[in-house]
Each structure stands twice: as structure tokens, then as C-alpha cells.
Amino acid sequence: MTYVSFPASRKKDFTAIGRLCIDLNANEINRPMEETMTFTKYVGGSPANITIGMSRLGMETAFIGKIAGDQMGRFIQSYLEKNGIDTSNVVTDNTGAVTGLAFTEIKSPTDCSILMYRDNVADLLLQASEVQEQLIADSKVLLISGTALAQSPSREAVIQALTYAKKHSTIIVFDLDYRPYTWTSDEETAVYYNLAAEKCDIILGTREEFDMMETFENNPDHNDQVTAQKWFDFSAKIVIIKHGKEGSIAYTREGLSHRANSYPARVVKTFGAGDSYAAGFLYGLMQGWTIERSMSYGSAAASIVISSHSCSDAMPTVEQVDDYIERCNRGEIVPS
Ligand SMILES: Nc1ncnc2c1ncn2[C@@H]1O[C@H](COP(=O)(O)OP(=O)(O)O)[C@@H](O)[C@H]1O
Numbered sequence: 001m002t003y004v005s006f007p008a009s010r011k012k013d014f015t016a017i018g019r020l021c022i023d024l025n026a027n028e029i030n031r032p033m034e035e036t037m038t039f040t041k042y043v044g045g046s047p048a049n050i051t052i053g054m055s056r057l058g059m060e061t062a063f064i065g066k067i068a069g070d071q072m073g074r075f076i077q078s079y080l081e082k083n084g085i086d087t088s089n090v091v092t093d094n095t096g097a098v099t100g101l102a103f104t105e106i107k108s109p110t111d112c113s114i115l116m117y118r119d120n121v122a123d124l125l126l127q128a129s130e131v132q133e134q135l136i137a138d139s140k141v142l143l144i145s146g147t148a149l150a151q152s153p154s155r156e157a158v159i160q161a162l163t164y165a166k167k168h169s170t171i172i173v174f175d176l177d178y179r180p181y182t183w184t185s186d187e188e189t190a191v192y193y194n195l196a197a198e199k200c201d202i203i204l205g206t207r208e209e210f211d212m213m214e215t216f217e218n219n220p221d222h223n224d225q226v227t228a229q230k231w232f233d234f235s236a237k238i239v240i241i242k243h244g245k246e247g248s249i250a251y252t253r254e255g256l257s258h259r260a261n262s263y264p265a266r267v268v269k270t271f272g273a274g275d276s277y278a279a280g281f282l283y284g285l286m287q288g289w290t291i292e293r294s295m296s297y298g299s300a301a302a303s304i305v306i307s308s309h310s311c312s313d314a315m316p317t318v319e320q321v322d323d324y325i326e327r328c329n330r331g332e333i334v335p336s
Pocket residue numbers: 206242243244245246247248261262263264265267270271272273274275277298299300302303306
């Protein structure tokens with residue numbers, strides 16, 4: 001059964017809009033930030049990570065965003081290009097804005113947190129007039145991420161991108177990617193997230209992210225089906241609710257639900273799971289696979305990334321995901 005019909009014969013499989021940042025991941029793992037002395041620099045930002053993941057899986061990809069006009073911005077641009085991502089709609093800021101930094105603290109494989117530096121960041125300065133309609137018209141999928149809705153003018157840029165995607169029947173994926181520090185109030189967050197979600201074909205988020213969107217609603221038991229059902233009255237065809245190590249559940253407009261278990265992992269850190277899951281899942285769906293197989297593929301990709309030090313740089317190829325699944329099936333990967 002086909003749940004989502006991707007447009008045929010477009011130049012790009014996948015385009016994302018949103019933040020391009022830097023992750024500084026602690027080298028001394030299993031220590032608090034206060035005692036961490038060195039970090040390794042990687043390209044970061046959830047939509048950037050997903051795009052890198054899609055590119056590693058062999059998809060034709062592009063990015064719409066804004067980078068700082070400095071060494072960090074150039075590092076990001078060059079990394080995207082080395083990964084085969086079209087950067088023709090990556091705009092360079094000329095106002096002196098900086099690159100967002102995410103310092104990651106890895107206290108233990110299950111206790112990880114992120115310290116964000118996001119004052120005057122270039123990614124939130126993308127303007128609606130800078131979004132290229134033709135690129136969205138040429139893409140099968142547009143992925144938006146919630147953080148880009150947090151402030152103007154990036155908020156208007158995303159809404160304009162949604163308008164172009166609707167006009168050209170480009171499939172819209174919403175990765176909720178809720179980062180509280182970028183928002184000023186729960187009410188503002190819920191209102192903008194809900195407005196955007198109404199236009200989206202596929203919505204992916206954690207239980208906690210959907211809870212935030214339900215600020216004005218009545219779902220006292222945090223029931224996944226109640227959460228998903230609402231979106232089928234709008235544009236959604238698939239809603240996925242992720243539950244960390246417990247796996248994920250997908251609901252479809254036809255009233256079906258599918259569960260996916262997580263794969264075993266020798267966890268180094270937990271962040272990056274959602275981004276790699278999204279890339280693996282969307283790749284599978286775009287190959288015409290079943291939802292179950294696509295979710296399982298995303299789960300395997302997630303296990304690979306959380307078993308690695310980075311998010312972006314660890315995004316796996318098809319061969320790596322296939323190999324990981326085979327090794328798990330042979331019982332060769334034992335969780336840490
Ligand atoms: N500790 C873990 N062990 C194995 N797989 C995991 C673990 N944590 C997350 N995953 C996988 O990654 C997917 C997404 O993780 P989740 O933590 O729910 O999202 P996010 O990273 O967006 O918060 C899960 O559905 C699961 O397949």
C-alpha cells in the first residue's frame with residue numbers, strides 16, 4: 001500500500017530548510033561539562049544532519065539556509081559540498097551574525113545534554129525573499145524543522161517555503177525538533193508549531209515534542225493515537241511518535257498503526273538518534289518500502305549514530321545500515 005505519493009522525476013529527492021550549526025562534542029566522554037577540556041568540531045543542526053544522512057544514503061539533496069560570513073560558515077558550506085549537497089540556496093549573512101554552537105556533554109551513555117550558544121545566530125536570519133521557489137518545485141520532499149519557526153525572519157522564510165511546497169505538490173516533512181531555549185513562551189511555540197503542522201504530509205516527533213504542541217488541547221493520558229488522529233483532518237498521511245530506546249509508532253491516515261523496535265546499540269551518546277532515524281525512515285519510504293521496513297531502517301541508522309561520537313559525520317551509507325542489520329540479526333551486536 002502506498003501511503004505517500006512522491007512526485008516522480010524531479011532533480012532533487014530531498015531539500016531541507018533551517019539551521020546549519022556546529023556541534024562541539026566532548027572528547028572526554030563520561031564526564032560533566034565542567035571537567036571537559038577538549039571537543040571535536042562537526043557540522044550540526046538537526047535539519048543539516050538529516051540532509052547529510054539522506055545524502056550518505058545516495059539521495060540527491062539540497063539545503064536552504066543562512067550561514068555566518070566567517071570561517072565557521074565556510075567550514076559548514078565546504079562540508080555540505082563535500083557530501084554532495086547542493087548549497088546554491090545557502091545564503092551568507094553580511095550583518096556580522098554568528099554560527100550557532102552546540103556543546104555536547106556526555107556524562108554517561110544515558111545522561112547527555114546540550115549547551116547551546118544561540119545569540120545572534122545567522123540561521124534565524126534567513127528571509128522569505130531568499131527562499132528559491134524553483135528549488136522547492138524541483139524537489140520531491142521539503143523537510144522543515146521546528147526551531148526555524150522560533151523567530152522572524154526565519155519563521156516567515158519557513159512559512160514561505162511551505163507555501164511554495166504546497167503550490168508545487170512537494171511532499172512536506174515536519175521534524176518537530178523542539179529546542180526550548182530558542183522560544184520565548186509555551187503558547188507561542190504551540191501556536192506556530194500547530195500552524196505549520198497543518199500543512200505537512202509526514203510529521204515526526206518525540207512524545208515530549210507532541211506534548212508541547214498540545215498545550216491548548218485535552219490529551220491527559222498523552223495518548224499517541226489521539227495525538228496522531230488530529231493531523232489526519234489536515235494534510236498528514238503519516239504521523240510518527242518516537243519513544244527513544246522503546247522504539248517508535250507510526251499512524252496512517254487509513255487508520256493503521258505500525259510499531260518499530262529499536263536495534264541494539266553500544267551507546268556512546270543519545271543525541272543524533274532522531275536525525276538518523278528520520279533519514280533512514282524517509283530513505284526507505286522514498287524507495288517504496290513498507291512503513292514497517294522504513295521505520296526499522298531508520299532505527300538501525302539511529303543505533304549506528306548513537307554508537308558513534310558525532311551526529312553528522314557518523315550518518316551511515318546504505319552498505320553500513322545493511323551490514324549493521326545483518327550483524328544484529330546474527331546476534332553480533334550486544335547493547336552496552
Ligand atoms: N538507547 C537507544 N538504543 C537504541 N536505539 C535508540 C536509543 N535511543 C533512541 N534510539 C532509536 O532512535 C529513534 C529515535 O530516538 P528518540 O530518542 O526517540 O528521538 P530524538 O533523538 O529525536 O529524541 C528511536 O525510535 C530508536 O529507534
